[in-house]
Each structure stands twice: as C-alpha cells, then as structure tokens.
Amino acid sequence: MDRELKIAVGWNAMPLYGAKVISNARDYYSYNFPVIRTLPKVPVVGIEDIIKDGLHTVIPGQKITWNQLGLDIPLIFIHSGWRYKHFTSLADEVRKNGGVVIGMFDNNWKGGARQLLGIVFFRLFLKRKYSAVFVPGLQGLKLAKYLGFDDDDIYQGLYCGSNKIFKNTIKITERKKTFIFVGQFIHRKAVIELLDAFKIFRRIHPEWSIRFIGQGDLERDIDGNKGVTVEPFMQSEGIMKAMNESRVLILPSYVEHWGVVVHEATLCGCGILLTSSVGSAVDLATPENAIIIKKASVKSLVEAMCKFSNMSDFEFIRMQEKSIELSKKFSMNRWLNEFRGIVRKYKP
DSSP, X not given: OOTTSOEEEEETTOOHHHHHHHHHHHHHHTOOOOXXXXXXXXXXXXXXXXXXXXXXXXXXXXXXXXXXXXXXXXXXXXXXXXXXXXXXXXXXXXXXXXXXXXXXXXXXXXOOHHHHHHHHHIIIIIGGGOSEEEESSHHHHHHHHHTTOOGGGEEEXXXXXXXXXXXXOSOXXXXXXXXXXEEEOSGGGTHHHHHHHHHHHHHHOTTOEEEEEEEOTTHHHHXXXXXXXXXXXXXXXXXXXXXXXXXXXXXXXXXXXXXXXXXXXXXXXXXXXXXXXXXXXHHHOOTTTEXXXXXXXXXXXXXXXXXXXXXXXXXXXXXXXXXXXXXTTSOHHHHHHHHHHHHHHHOO
C-alpha cells in the first residue's frame, strides 16, 4: 500500500477484539497506521501487545490536535461516535485538510420521539461531516438510512466476537443446566430483574443454576443466592470456557446498542434469551435458537427460562446448530473486508 495514503482509526473504549481487527488490517496493508483510543471502564489486558506501535491513548472529552499527538493529519479518519470531543476535534482537522471522515456508529433504531428529533438534528448539522458510516448490523443499517446515508455509504460488521477465541467445544446436551450472564452489574442490564426471576424459576427447576460474570454496583445484591455464582470479569479465553459450560446466555438489557457478548455466545453454541432492546437480536436471534422478550419483566423472564428448561435434547442440539450457523454472519474477516471497501472507495 502507498504509505502516502494516510489512514487513522479512533476507537472509544477500545475492546480487545477491536485491537485484533485493526491489527489484521495493518497486516493486510503492511502499514501500521495510527490508532487513537480511550481506555474502557473495565481493564482489558493485551491490547498493547497486539498494537505494539502507533497506539495513542487520549483523555475522554478533551479536544486534541494531530500535532499534539505527534502525527500528520491523515487523509482518511475512521472514528467511533459523533459526540466525542477527543475524536470530533481531530475529524474537523481532517476535513479542513481535504480528507474524509467515516463514522463508526453503534446506535440502533428505536423510532421514539427523542431519536426522531436526534435524526433531524443530525441531518441538519452533522451529516455533512461524514462521508460514510460503519455500523454493527441491521438495526444500525436502518438508523443510518434515516440519518441520510445512501446504501453505498453504509458498511456493516463493525462488531464481532473473536472467532479465533470463541468456539463451540462442548456439545450442548453434555453441558450442565446453566444460564450465563456476562456484563456489568448495573440497572440498565436488568440484573436484579434477572436474579428475581431466577429465584422464582429455581423453585420449580432446582437442577438449573446461573453464572453472573462481570462487575458493578449491584454485585452485593446478586451474590449469596442459591444456585447463583458470581465471578469477576475475565479475559476472553475464560469467558469462552464459561460459555461452553453453559446452555443459554441471558442478556435482558433495557438498552443495548448491539451486544458483542451475544455473538460470542452464538460462536460457542449457546442459546440466547434477549430483550428486543438488544441491537443484535435481529441479526443473531431466531425462534430456533433464541427467545426474545419485549421487556425485562420478572414474569417474562421466568416464562422464557421455563421454556428453555422444558426443551428436549433434540431441541437443544438444533438450537446449538442454529446459533453456530448465525454466528458466521459476523467475523474478523468480514470486518477487514468492510474496512477494505471503505479504503478502496474513499482513498484520494
């Protein structure tokens, strides 16, 4: 690749898989383009080992210039969010210098009054700042169209689990009867509703258990209940192992832009129980491998868990097969192909 074609990527709260897909792109182009990030709330081990040079960590919310980073202004800047000052200030410089800015947006379509007002605002004041968008899946595609982007300027596949780490290793009927939750222990994730539902469910089905993996303010409310195991956040390999020891991932969030953990679970062959608020539901959930509830009420969660507990071995096996099949829609290779498409179209 012509090194004069300068690219940079800005990723807010960069996850480990983000470092891996960027590393793949660098290898493909034989070009270690700069990567600007902010740190995630939960520490992630290994990013510095994957992106060994050209990694710049910035302070969230503070305007910054390319000169302050010690970098030339790139011709293509791909960054997450449209309201992060630490990236929009850099994007402004790129445009003023004649370059192109691509947005990585993970918001999903809701259709409420607040979002409709936001769409109007975006089309009037922000749309002109972005040449294209990179979104997770179908919900992001729908929103991007409302934001005013043409089909040719919308790229999908922004989020994915690492298919090199997350794999199905244990037949689902050989796994213990276990549900699993992976994420922050906060109200938005509806962990208390999930706990209350499980306590009711377990009176009927004491053979089932649930694992909560994560951290957050509500941890003390979760711990100490029968059939409930609480574990701290762990690195990807540990989560993969835990998923292969579980039958169903539950993600009952009130708000969840996409939910990479859902893709990780389908890669591991788990069934999934989601609320319709989870963005990846339309991409990774069908009646064959999932139950989608409208809202995280205790009643709806109990009913859904009972449906899983009453499944036959044949139904569990079919569920596992469908999850693995759907998981193939997203991958690090797809991410690279979409990234290449962006570069191919917008390079000078």
